[in-house]
Amino acid sequence: MNERRKVEDRIRKKEAEIAELEAKIRDARVYMQALGDVLKLLPKEADSGPADPDSPLRPGSTVSQAREAILRDGTPMHITKLLEALGKDHTRENVASLGSSLAAYVRRGEIFTRPAPNTFGLSELGHHPPATEPAATLEPPSGFGALKGEEDEPF
Secondary structure (H helix, E strand, C coil), X not given: CHHHHHHHHHHHHHHXXXXXXXXXXXXXXXXXXXXXXXHXXXXXXXXXXXXXXXXXXXCCCHHHHXXXXXXXXXXXXXXXXXXXXXXXXXXXXXXXXXXXXXXXXXXXXXXXXXXXXXXXEEHHHCCCCCCCCCHHXXXXXXCCCCCCCCCCCCC
């Protein structure tokens, strides 16, 4: 019976040691998470070359790659050509993802322009959408909505 008690004591001591080690591991994981959170707050350094300090785009991001492709081409590019230049498949998901990302910049009037549907250019290269027609030409033609034969009669 004395031997049994010795073994039980060893088991309890080992369980206490395991619990202590698990607590240290838990603390280390919390510390690692905190370091990761701090790292997210710090600016990223581009390892692939000098970053453009005026550009708010993250180097290497899809939007940044799209900007570089338009810069290389020098003209506005349709979304399918942009995906091709980025080496991505022309899928509905890829079109929607890149298109919505670029459209967000267009809506804010930053970096990208949309000179034509699904075609994106760069403000810095002067790729602006064509001027809209004056308001006078946007009015309905005379007699619009009148019944047949009543075109000349005023209301």
